[in-house]
Amino acid sequence: MSEEEILEHVDHTLLLQTATWEEIRQICDDAMQYQTASVCIPPSYVKQASEYVQGSVSVCTVIGFPNGYMTTKVKEFETRDAIANGASEIDMVINVGWLKDKKYDLITEEIRILKAVCGDKILKVIIETCLLEEEEKIKMCEIVTEAGADYIKTSTGFSSGGATFEDVELFARHVGPQVKIKAAGGITSMEDARRFLELGADRLGTSRIIKLLKKEEASGY
Template identity: 35%
Template sequence: MPRAPAAAHAVALSSSDLAALIDISTVQAFHTEHDVRALATVASANDFIAAHVLPNFVPLLRSLLPREGRTLAAGPVGFPSGGHVTAIKVAEARQLVADGAQELDMMINVGRLKSADYAYVGDDIRAVVEAIAPLPLKVILEIGHLSDDEIKRGCEIVAGSGAAFVKTGTGWTPHATTIEKIRLITGFVGGAVEVKASGGIRTLDTVATMVGLGVTRFGINAQVAADLVRQCAALPGGTLRIEPQAA
């Protein structure tokens, strides 16, 4: 169910609440089996909502996460370029589900979006949504490659595709996700889909502002994420205060 585009009133997040908003990952080309095992340990210890690994490691990750735990096993589709043909994305998505993935993050076809081939982009997303239903799909825009108008178009396509989330980036580019870009995105989607902010998010202040703008999920480096949870627990009352933010 889509959530409100921004917090309507001040709320307080506990460290457990914060962990429930955070995905952690080891999805760089150089990550090893050791890294996947370490990721599973950190994810389980902190009860992060999801842990992401590259597709070939999903079966291992699923085996490492406690079945009764909160952390979901997740993997990427068409990653990191998004340029795969739709049939390959669909096949990859189905294989990930068969291997135990419980959430998928799909890379949008950036080149087609920038070429204004909006029908192609929408059909590409819907094919994967249908292939994995009822599991949720997050669609990655890679906003560092897009103009504001292209971000708007991408948000509109995702909102009409049946996907659960629009996500800002892969973390494979040097472009950090800024509060200004989140303000644009949450304004564009208006609560039609949820928003996942990923890339360069490092402080509790940034997290609080983005949640106030309507972000409901974050992709954060595992070590940084664990540090943020500890920092939240150390705050007065053990909670992070979230103030509503103007769109």
């Protein structure tokens, strides 16, 4: 798999609290230059970024980020607002507490509501694998499939761990055929990126891959 083929699967990401428009604009420039799948940026920059890229790259943003414990109504509003501002991909965070409480119906309904808002736009569901037991990860594969989301995603990158090969392999065994996989957080090299894709990931959330290609310090998400 070539570098160009890997880049087609990258959500070029900047979600730091300190992110400025100048930095977001650079992310957009990089994404357009290297032809990544999308830019993944904070909601407050979606409108500006959408106007800047003018459809040359998909704009992705995050909902209920990074903790996921907002009410469903808040997440629904965030999603509607993001789409109105030009987002074509939505990465939502589940309520991990609900999962621990086995409130599976609430999680399923929340995902369904957000997918209904998204319509034909892409919805990715972040389950924060580093906080979950294996049986909880498997349960979320079932829920994401049942609820009709487009992707299951490993991590926010803001908790205690990111994507692992083992979790992507687990997802690949348990999600339905229509659900794709996004590995995110801690992808530090082209070799890692290639391996995640070989194991079944379709998207990679990372800020480091482009930095490596530009021969910059590859720190961050």
